Amino acid sequence: MAGAGTTPASDDHLKELANSIRSKFEGLSLPSDCCIFTVPERLWRTNEEAYTPRVIAIGPYHRLNPSLKRGEDHKLLYLQNFFQHNNNYRLEDYIQKVKSWEEDARNCYDKQIKLDSGKFAEMMLLDGIFVIQLFLMNLESWRRLPNDQIFGKPWMLGDVCRDMSLLENQIPFFVIQQLFEMAFGTHQQLPELVSSFFGPVMGKEKLPELAMDSKVKHFVHLISLSFSPSATELGKEQNESDKEMKFTPSATELGKEQNENDKEMKFTPSATELVSAGVKLVGVESTCLFNIEFKNGVLNIPYLALYDTTESNFRNIMAFEQCYWENRYLTDYMDFMHHLVDTVADAELLINNEIIENWLSNKEAVARVINALGKENELSINYYFSSLSDELIKHCKKRHNKWKATLKREHCSNPWVIISVIAAAVLLVLTIAQTVLSALSLG
Incomplete structure (x- = not known):
């Protein structure tokens, strides 16, 4: 019988293995509000460049990319500038506030973020304030830093906007919204700032009502809402769907329909x-x-x-x-x-x-x-x-649609051809009439 020869030593080994597996259960959970995803492999391999940031990392997925290091330094400059114009709260107050959202923010990602609480809060704060400052500077030029590398080079601003439109390069929208509200007491101005910045991507100067009424998850979600039907x-x-056939077709009808569909x-x-x-x-x-x-x-x-x-915007x-x-x-x-x-x-x-x-x-x-x-x-x-x-x-x-199109294309392409076709038709009618009259006179 299976297991009859089990020894105490092997029992210890089994328990050790079972405990090892159980230890891996710790921290496992399905995110309750997952909305920021890594791009599926089958999409990624079609055009890797379309999903990869060029100059700035937002969120955890690309933050260690060495080619984006200069962007991290720029975030610190924007954070410093932010506190020079916003003295309502200390840096410590913002850190504490961000930490209070940590669990909700982590749950937005489809992968476990291997950052301790302090590093995660630092990332959310730096990225959130960077985005807010970027929006403000985009609309109000007086806020811009001297020799700002983003606004001083037209191509750089375009690349930053593109990078912030990538699915893997996001932080939760509620983080930006609440940081903005903490700094300015309201987030009423935020839609105008977002519209101004992402207008070229959305092809609209103003966010549609559908986007305003929805609970936005992040910028890619917001941009997708701007494309939604009214x-x-x-x-x-x-209504058109309601007019479709409601009854179940018979087996004969299904077979007939299948044969027709094959053709x-x-x-x-x-x-x-x-x-x-x-x-x-x-x-x-x-x-x-x-x-x-x-x-x-x-x-x-x-x-x-x-x-x-x-292509990059649509792909994401x-x-x-x-x-x-x-x-x-x-x-x-x-x-x-x-x-x-x-x-x-x-x-x-x-x-x-x-x-x-x-x-x-x-x-x-x-x-x-x-x-x-x-x-x-x-x-x-x-x-x-x-x-x-x-x-x-x-x-x-329908064959007659193709015949009509062919007739129009080949015989009605210009006025002279049309006149020729009409003349030929009239001549044919007259010939038939003459033939009929001749037959009648002979009778």
Whole structure:
């Protein structure tokens, strides 16, 4: 029987091993409010540079990077400047306050932070005050330090803004909010400061109401909220979903549907395929990227401006969406665009129709960026563009749409061709009429 030959010596060894395992249980817990994540490996390997800070480390994940050491010294300069203009509380008071938030702050990270209480509080205070000072200096130039390395070099400020938009480079927003309130007695000015600093990233001069009403976790969360559909659009999407089939189809219907689906396109058609099927692509102004509409053969798509920083900004928002599970609007949007822009020719169509504003090197770069952003993404079950994709696929399936498009493209491309087609049609009608009249006269 198993275990019958166990000796006291082996029992001691088993107990020692069991105790060793039990000791590893200490400190293990699932964070209750985890919202700051390390980027999943499958996303990281697609573009490591897009997730890595260049000049400043915020939070614990990149603080030991030797290339960011100068940023740590700059934080101390900003902290010193902060206390020169804020004498309501001592440095000790701020440290004590930050320590009181330590557990809540640690729980925001998806990895155990191996810093003792003092080092953790120092990091939160330095990073929090640095962010506040940066926001204030950005809006009020009189606060800036002489020979400030960030504001003295235009490219440096852009890199700092980019670094603060990275998922792994965050501290909890409540830390910044409460430090600001401690210093100024209110945080009413904070939204204006945030909007001014992150405006270029959000593409908006003011935070949308949805972002203001939400409990912001950190800056990447806030930026993602600035891209969210309005309540009106969400209501419209819900109403469309309510109109869908409510009953369960029979086995025969399911089989028929499966056979038909096997012959159909599985994804949103590309821009070239849509145009070949007679769809008109039109760029429109909208407060939300996701307000794409297909009506009467016209696909209205909000303008998308592509800059050198767009890929990094979008990647970090999408990584957050896929880790946090709250919504996946940008992930779904990039999946839609990824299928719409299958080739360079598709990218050229969207550029020519003023849907994409290209600030990259060329149209090949546009296709590369959009296709790169569409890879390795986990889509939500409730794909935001599901109904729209179905409509476009159904339109492209209908052969007469392609015939009409071909006729228009090949025979109605200019006035002279149209006149020729009309003349040929009239001649054909007259010939038929003459034939009929001749037959009748012979009868």
